[in-house]
Amino acid sequence: MNIKSSKNISKIIIYIILLVVLIITVYPVIWMILGSLKSTSEFYINIWGIPSEPQWENYANAWNMAGIGQKYINSVFVLLLFLVITIPVNNCAAYVLARLDFKGKKAIYTYLLTGLMIPGAVLAIPIFTVVLRLGLVNSLWGLVLVYAAQAISFGTFILRAFYISLPKSLEEAAKIDGCGQFGSFVRVIMPLTIPGITTQIIFNGLTVWNEYFIASLVIRTPEKQTLPIGLSMFINQYGVNYPDMFAALVCVTLPMIIIYLLGQKTFIKGLSAGAVKG
Amino acid sequence: MKIKMSDKAFPYLMCLPAIILFTVVILASFIQGIWTSFFSWDGMGDMKWLGVKNYYFAITDSIFWNSIKNTVFYAFFVTVMKNIIGLGLALLLAKDIAGRSLFRVATYMPVTFSYVVVGLLWSWIYNPTFGLLNAFLNGIGANWAIRGWLSDPGIALYSVMMVDVWKWIGFHIVLYLAAIQGIPKDLYEAAEIDGANKRRCFWHITLPQLNSALVINVLLSLTGAFTSNYDVVKVMTNGGPFRSTEVALTYITSTAFKFSAFGKANAMTVILFFFVFIFGFLQVRMMTKDENYG
DSSP: HHHHHHHHHHHHHHHHHHHHHHHHHHHHHHHHHHHTTTTTTHHHHHHSSSSSSSOOOOHHHHHHTOOOOOOHHHHHHHHHHHHHHHHHHHHHHHHHHHHHOOOTTTHHHHHHHHHHHHGGGGGGHHHHHHHHHHOOOOOHHHHHHHHHHHHHHHHHHHHHHHHSOOOOTTHHHHHHTTTTTHHHIIIGGGGHHHHHHHHHHHHHHHHHOOHHHHHHHHSSSSSGOOOHHHHHHHHHTTTTHHHHHHHHHHHHHHHHHHHHHHHHHHHHHHHHHHTTOO | OOOOOOOTTTTHHHHHHHHHHHHIIIIHHHHHHHHTEEEOSSSSSSEEEEEEHHHHHTTTHHHHHHHHHHHHHHHHHHHHHHHHHHHHHHHHSSSTTTTTHHHHHHGGGGSOOHHHHHHHHHHHHHHTOOOOOHHHHHTTOOOGGGGOOTTTTTTTHHHHHHHHHHHHHHHHHHHHHHHTSSOOHHHHHHHHHHOOHHHHIIIIIIHHTHHHHHHHHHHHHHHHHHHHHHHHHHTTTTTTTTTTTTHHHHHHHHHTTTSSSHHHHHHHHHHHHHHHHHHHHHHHHHHTTTOOOO
16 A cells, blocks of 8 residues: 555656656747747737737748748758768668678778768868868858768668668579669669668758758858758847747748658657667 | 679779768868868968967967867766756656657657757747746746846856757657667566565666667767757857857857968867767767678
8 A cells, every 4th residue: 555655656756757848848849939929019028928919920021031931942952952962872882881792892881981980060160171172162062062971971871781681682583583783772672771761861861951050151142041040140130029030930940840740750760770770 | 785884893883972972071171171270271362381380379279278178068068967867767758657659759859950949949048038947937936046047157058058958858868768668578577586676676787788878878969069069059159158158169160260260270170070089989889889891
């Protein structure tokens, strides 16, 4: 009896702790949405609560003043171009490094992996210098080139683990069906590593979507800004109302939140893959 | 006619794009960084040979050392907090808890946000006039605790660090939870038969079994925090007040772009690189430890 009630108490304490953590995580996001719908005067008085009359025009203001539409186009362009380059490049390398025997394989793999030891941001200034020398400052293509290069080490590492886990007999079966080496890779083996590719898209895609440091160095004009830089620039402008700033923040985060909630299993799995290896 | 790729060349051709891209950007920038650190250079015009003078300037620059100190402190503080809170919550969640997946989904959400978004949101939460935090403290009658979270040099760095912790807690919970759930149940059953109590079970079964999860979580947060500090600090305080939140990367960046001293900036990059490299190296060793090169 006594043991049972002390068990109940400890359970209640656990739930209270979890509830507090839940509020600390979720409430700021809700607060951001509430704040975006308040009028400027209500904003300072009614800090906690629901806006008395939702000011939808805050969104129109923010969208136009911050040029969020253009920034979305830039971010989507960078993301898509990045994926179009990074997926084939990493898959080709990972496949042969996982499944074929050739001279210098270990050296190539080790070389490509060294990037894992150098977090991209540490080299930001030298990377900027390289972009400058290549004549790609203020070019979204230059930005994508950097992102694609930074994604090689991790991408090859993760995908290689997927390719290794496939049964050995696959290439032989493909050969019997008359496929060449490249054909058997593209038609038979690559389709089996879709989970690995998804992991890569989520992990690297999110990193690129959210990247701020290098983008802020490479991109120099407002019409080429991606969302993170555009947002930080807009907020630092003089004389912008806070509710409009909140609205701009919601414009940038809400789509992300919706996509995350729809695909949360894939997201959590994909993002954790770096640590637990595939 | 079908062109047949030579079998011998095939693997090399497949690796070639990756090797070229990696070399042109990553290796080139690495060499570039070291090379330009020996010159006086404004990033545009001619370079003038300086030898190791830039390193001398960097080493004797007290602001730089202070920023390195802040960086290292940031990395360690954030790592300790993320792992203690992450592991603690994962242990609670591993019990028979209703709403576990809701909790997981909610706490993981900030992981998907960019540091810019998280930093802006929290700089408003910390805002002295309309911020949520001071309003909350006022609401519960804890007026003594109200402060300028980002304007007081004594606590600004802590305020910034807690934002990083907030963003990543969900990530560490998921990793620790997976590791806890992977511990074989019969270990506990055997211990129970031997008469071990809960506390002993934790110290002698749970913790040792979580060893590799601990190591990887700690290394991930360390290497992450060494670089992520730029985004958070830049967005929230820009190194202020009075350089109390200045980290190596913000100082390096302003040395390069504000003071047009790329040579010195790159000398500082090289110094920072060695700090980070040690942990990055350990992390890669850990991740590839049971991998066979075949």
